[in-house]
Amino acid sequence: MKAVFMERHGDPSVLKYGDMPDPTPGPGEIVVDIHAASVNGADWKVRSGVTASISDFPYILGRDFSGTVSELGAGVVDFQVGDAVFAVCDVGQEGAYAEKISIKADIVARKPADISHVDAAAMALAGLTALVSIEDTLELQSGEKILIQGGAGGVASFAIQLAKHIGARVITTTSAVNRDYVRSLGADEIIDYNLQDFSEVVTDCDAVLDTVGGEVARRCFAVLKPGGRAAFHASGLTAPQPDRDDVRSLRPKVTRDRPHLDRIVKLVEAGAVRAPEITRYPLSEAVAAHRVSESRHLRGKLVFEVR
Numbered sequence: 001m002k003a004v005f006m007e008r009h010g011d012p013s014v015l016k017y018g019d020m021p022d023p024t025p026g027p028g029e030i031v032v033d034i035h036a037a038s039v040n041g042a043d044w045k046v047r048s049g050v051t052a053s054i055s056d057f058p059y060i061l062g063r064d065f066s067g068t069v070s071e072l073g074a075g076v077v078d079f080q081v082g083d084a085v086f087a088v089c090d091v092g093q094e095g096a097y098a099e100k101i102s103i104k105a106d107i108v109a110r111k112p113a114d115i116s117h118v119d120a121a122a123m124a125l126a127g128l129t130a131l132v133s134i135e136d137t138l139e140l141q142s143g144e145k146i147l148i149q150g151g152a153g154g155v156a157s158f159a160i161q162l163a164k165h166i167g168a169r170v171i172t173t174t175s176a177v178n179r180d181y182v183r184s185l186g187a188d189e190i191i192d193y194n195l196q197d198f199s200e201v202v203t204d205c206d207a208v209l210d211t212v213g214g215e216v217a218r219r220c221f222a223v224l225k226p227g228g229r230a231a232f233h234a235s236g237l238t239a240p241q242p243d244r245d246d247v248r249s250l251r252p253k254v255t256r257d258r259p260h261l262d263r264i265v266k267l268v269e270a271g272a273v274r275a276p277e278i279t280r281y282p283l284s285e286a287v288a289a290h291r292v293s294e295s296r297h298l299r300g301k302l303v304f305e306v307r
Contacts, residue, residue, distance in 0.1 A: 003098035004286040005058040009049035012290040017283065020060065023095075023102035025073030030105045032085060034067040035117035037096040037283070039302035040125055040154075041234075044294040046094070062096025064088045064124035066117040067306075076105045084111040086120035088128055088256050097286060099306055109261035115268060119275035122301040126154035126276065127264040129254050133209050133231045134162050137252040142167030144206035147198065147223055149216055151187060152178035154301040155233065156211050157276035160185040165272040171205070173198050173212075178299055181277065199223055210234065221247055276300035 003020040025031045043061045045051040066086035069079050079085065087108040095101050111120045133155075134140050146163050150156045151172030163170045164186035171189040174182050179190055191198045199222040206228055208220045213234025220230050221242045229248040232239045239251040267273045277300030281289045289302050 001099040002283065003060050004062075004283055005060045005097070006047060006054075007057045007059075009047065009054065011048065012044070012287045012294070014047065015061075015286045015290060016058075017286065020058070020098065023100055025071050025076075025102050027074040028076060028105055029073040029102050030069050030076055030079055030085075030108065031071035031073075031100055031102050032065065032067040032087070032108070033070045033100055034065045034096060034098060034306045036067070036121035037062050037065040037098075037304045037306055038121045038125060038154075039281075039289050039293050039304065040064070041293060041296070044290050047290065048294075060095040060098050062089070062094055062098070064121060065096040065101065065306075066111055066120035066124070067101075070100070073102075073105070079105055079108070084113070084117075085109060086111045086117075086124050086261065088125045088261070090256050097283065097304065099283075107256045107258060109258050109265065112265060112269065115265070118278060118280065118303050118305065122154070122275050122278050122303050123158065123264055123268070123273075124261065125254075126301060127158045127267075127273070128256070128260050129155045129233065129252070130158035130162055131260050131263055132254045133233070133252045134159055134166070137231045137250050138207045138209065138229055140166050140168050140207055143169075145169045145171065145204065146207040146209065147202055147205045147220070148172045148187075148209045148211075149198075149220070150174070150211040151182040151185070151190070152299045153211055154276050156209070157182075157185055157300055158273060159209055159211075160187055161273040162267070165267065168207075171198075171202055175297075181299055207231075218243075221249070278303050280305050 069083045151174045172187045173191045199219040202223040204225045208230035226246040239249040
């Protein structure tokens, strides 16, 4: 099979496009012929060695994808060859930058015909992360006010729509070029982070979802009302320590499972959410895609069209 792999950590130029062995399914697994795979911010961090030190090279990146089932492992009864599916790799597994992948069947979901492979791949990990953050971790309620940092990104794009569907008032930060985009997602108030300090103009939030990290994360606590809660995805494995004792700092646990992916499908079919804006690349142009992803100045999602 064709795949993008790396033989050492480094800048985007370490990514190579070439041949790798086809996977075979173990018990309880399926092999999926990948049609589309998403590029996530975590990918370049693993590639560069910032968040993981890989020793087993060559290594194939990629955490979410959409495709069709091509092989069944022993004991798999809930799929057939030819079924359209999408999934997020289990914690500790990668490998979606390829034409095929073997994955546990019980964390894979069916892809409806009216959702394209590209859209399904774009929404898989981003949608899963947003769902776990907004519904499971923050437990956002109708009538509450939430600040979502980095509104034009993949996770935030989904989170804005989900929060509006729940009935919350949504404030988000973005640059001027993305103002109309986040407005189209449902944002009620937009803060241009190049012109305003959100911590000086936003107050009394019930919740915050931070997808930016760094100094932005540390200033999120200032906008919360007493009893408020904040969820963080770009601050490492643990949530930052708040500088006040009347708020909660949370690190969502994004487990991989079929029910959350089915929830994404239901939200799309109900018209509550749509796929983010997508920039497409052939798999062979992974180096270019990583350069854009690592710049962190992108709208929506980057997706490889694999076949």
